[in-house]
Amino acid sequence: MRYEMRFLDWSHLQDVVKLQEIVIHNLSDKEIFRTHPPKYFLEHFKMENSIIGVFTNDGLIAYSVLYFPGDRKDSFGIDIGLERDELDKVVHLATVAVHPAYRGNSLQKQMQGIHLDTAMQLGYEHACCMVSPKNRASLQNIFSHGLNIKALKLKFDKRRRYILHRHLLSPRLDCHEEFRIRSSDLDAQIGLLNMGYLGFRMVEMPAGFSISYGRSCN
Template sequence: MKLLYEGTITNQVLHKKLPFSMKRLYLEDLPTIEQVQAKVMESITEKNSLQALTTEEFLFILNERGLMVGAYVEGELIGFRALLIPDINEEHLGWDIGLPLEELDKVIYQEISVVLPEYRGNRLQQKLAEVIMKELPKLEVKFRYICCTVAPMNIPSLKDKFTQSMYIAALKEKYEGLKRYILVKDLEKTDVHYREHVTVKLDDLKKQKQLLSEGYVGIGFQLVHGFHELQFAKPVL
């Protein structure tokens, strides 16, 4: 087993620091992966905020249509992150962000990212993201765009994506009518500058859609009178 990362992590229930490591996940890890996902889904009050993956979707990823990285404490899987190479069909996120057909095969998705409740607050999602993105170039196909969906009001997940320099490019209905932000990162444009910054309340989806239609993108959070608001701006082309 090749370790991709080693460090320490705090168990928030035991208030104890423990050694942990990360490694690639494979088909034989599927039962454990699904157990961890089930535990995380049970702990979430707003079920629509996280789109769980089916067994078929996990199999798709693990059968060389993506990659997964897991975090372990004392041999127990405590969290994982997945990248998925999507089929090119009418649901492809590339269409939602305005990519032409010939660019769709350059898109890979950041899929589900979960951490057991007792290990939250350690920035583990971010560490998993850093490690899995280092593994990305090892795939046979080279990708330019990283895309994902996030539910509005899911502040932890949005923070995670903004930390990775992803931005909100669209707000659409996905997964049979659920509203989702579509976020993207162009790996060939690493030094993006913005102008005309504005902030919008988290629940003002109408205003957000208007700004997106006018060429703005969502780039982060800003505290306004002690509350998070989304920050939008126009990229300098």
Template sequence: MEKGMLRLSMEPFEIRSLEMNNLEEILQLQEVVRQAVAQSESDSLQPLTSEEFENILTGNGFMIGTYVNETLIAFRAMLVPPLDDPEHLGADAGLTDEAKRSMMYSEITVVHPDFRGNGLQTHMGKIVLEKVDKTRFRYVATTVAPFNIPSLKDKLALGMDIIALKEKYNGKLRYVLFRDFEAKRSTPAMQTKTVGMDQTEVQQQLLREGYRGISIQSTDEKVEVTYSK
């Protein structure tokens, strides 16, 4: 699918489509990353079960993987969600039941701890969004935990906007990010406001007023989100 050189080590890598016969190495890599994340006490990774990966790999989405020396070091998944999902992100985007059929989720992204810093998450993201069948799917959406800065920056870099901040998945606070492939992104923002990421209620009020989160700025002292409409 694509070959290149890692930014940090200059090792060659290859990106390929993943299939059912890759399931074991997918699960092994996810476990390595899960253990690394657990040590950092972060809830940034929501691991998928073997059955969930099988669902994606057998027609309800697709996956790509990055290999170095024939070893899987990163993967990214796209999911076609079930229409009867009570937490369907299409509802957060105000889509009709019919329009929900045209939505894919940007699902789990995993990068081996030894290969972070190479920009693989967003590089793979650009590839999967190009690979989406635009004749069938118009929208892409995902959820990200507040303060998961790498994942938020990744989704914003891929053209998604924050459209909601609410409890999802057993009461966990999540940003909902959304992109319409047919939307024109050239209209300049008329109003912008920047608020701290920890100001949940202020952000929720802006979102109710029609603002969308378009960028984040992070320093050692604080993290801020810029909203516009």
């Protein structure tokens, strides 16, 4: 597949909104994807290199948003218990959308890798992300970048979401004392998180998948 990946600006707003509509229309479980109004994207366009887009001859076929929450109440740094003076060092790997016809090309993984590099170049230290427990593909991509599940909470629209985190200046966490919990058993996962465990890997199963939880030994 031939494509071009580049940072977007406000002139791409209609393309982004149109792609968002295509993605949500084609999802069998619309609960896993959170839509946003045009003003959400306009706010992010104000920050240089905040939105990456992927183009083919068909136009815009994917985008990824990097969000800088600062000390606002929607910072996932609060959800994982970061100190207040650390919140200005947090970035969110936020909304990602890939056209249904172009899934399976690792576009989400590539875009988020660029955004992590951008965050480190700008001096940020904490990368966070919110993922639905049902969103198998996104969860696998986030794990591949070294983020770990630190919390499982009711978030926007009162939906359960994983909050994942990685300290960008530290080595990737090495976990031991592994427990594998079926992805659908959210109560068991919350229990382990409350005991200080973190989710660090997704394991495929004949029917569904499980999440490996362990304690950091770094």
